[in-house]
Amino acid sequence: MTTEDAPLADLGRTVRALRRVADLSQRELARRAGVPQATIARIESGRATDPRFHTVERLVRAVGGTLTVALPVEPASSVAPTTAPTTAPTVASAAGVTCALPPVPHDDMRDTAGRRYPAHLDVWPVREPKDWPGAWWADWYNLPPPLWPLRLPPAAYERNRRHRDRRRAAEQVRRDVRVRWVEGDGRPATAWRFVAELPDGTLLGELRAHERDLHLVYGDDWDWPRELVLDGVLVAAGHRRIGIGDRLVAAMAQRMDETGIGLVRTVVEEHIAIRFLSACGFRVGPARPLAMALERPAGPAPRPSRPP
Structure with a gap:
């Protein structure tokens, strides 16, 4: 397979995964890397199909990462021996591009306008009003779906990072306990x-x-x-x-x-x-014991009287 036939890396998904690991929005990454936010948006959306190498390098360095380019080397045993006692030559072949970053879990989800959700935030599907943080009316009404005051979005996310971090910590505890x-x-x-x-x-x-x-x-x-x-x-x-x-x-x-x-x-x-x-499945019984209590006013203890 020639270099032209080798699969190319999805740079947009890679940058989004990079932002998620670094917990940065597009604006924050742009400020750190000295790259316009519009450039990052074009890369992630796939509209910038061939960005400059130095642009990618700046994005990686802005989050403390290292950009490595390597070519595979065939083992010496696979190279035909030569008559001269020289070191086995290095044979370069088409290199595959790999990314060790975990993917964005909601990268395939889209909003009603067909846009991706923020990579650095957690996104979950909205199936009922309680799944939507913006549904302030959800606790007030118990209506069937045709009578809901607003149309539910396909997914939601929490902008407040403190609330998001609490949610992530709770999910981690739920998995580990x-x-x-x-x-x-x-x-x-x-x-x-x-x-x-x-x-x-x-x-x-x-x-x-x-x-x-x-x-x-x-x-x-x-x-x-x-x-x-x-x-x-x-x-x-x-x-x-x-x-x-x-x-x-x-x-x-x-x-x-x-x-x-x-x-x-x-x-x-x-x-x-x-x-x-x-x-949990408990039911209230037909008879319950009567709880009773005797409460006495709590005050300072009386001082002992002095002897005459």
């Missing part, structure tokens, strides 16, 4: 404990429960089924609403199936806990 059953810590066999933690051992969540012996409740020899009481589910602040609590409850449900326990009970006081457990 592991839920495990804890045993051998001195608890009785009827006391259940699950923890959610990162690979480095950082504790992010915990679920505790205990088996309930109905023979102690009813005091007879009837073969009562085993029950479980959920004592609580805790998730560290800053890591909530990313599914850690759901995974803890799912681990408890799986162990219930393995041990033949078909019922778990719990007492809930806060509305947010009711919503969470309802989403």
Whole structure:
């Protein structure tokens, strides 16, 4: 295959991948590289099919990268031996252009005008109003799609990098967190404990429960089924609403199936806990215990009187 027949690198995709790794917008990269933003836009869109070599070099250097040009060399064993004891010659062939940068995950997505979305930001498809940050009306109305006040875009992204970084960190935690059953810590066999933690051992969540012996409740020899009481589910602040609590409850449900326990009970006081457990499959029972409390005014302790 000749050099003319060798596939050429997609420079536009490469520059977009470069910007994503460096976390730079077109304007920011243009300012660092000393290249007009319009030039970067033309390269990424494919309209600048043959940019100057120094332009590409400036873009790479602006993000701390190195531009390398290399030709493959055939091994010495593949070269026919010669009568003279000389070093095997270097044979150059058509070189393929490679890019070690990870591609932009949403590079194939387009907006309603056919334009690409910003490479350095995270883009996700919009299937319902809650997927669109601009849908300020989404929490106010529960309307069928034909009655939505605005037309939903095909995708959305977060301009605020602080919010975007929080989203990325949450996605990383969601991928890395592991839920495990804890045993051998001195608890009785009827006391259940699950923890959610990162690979480095950082504790992010915990679920505790205990088996309930109905023979102690009813005091007879009837073969009562085993029950479980959920004592609580805790998730560290800053890591909530990313599914850690759901995974803890799912681990408890799986162990219930393995041990033949078909019922778990719990007492809930806060509305947010009711919503969470309802989403996990819990249902409110016909009767609930009455929570009572005695609150005394907290004031300074009285000073002891001085002896006369």
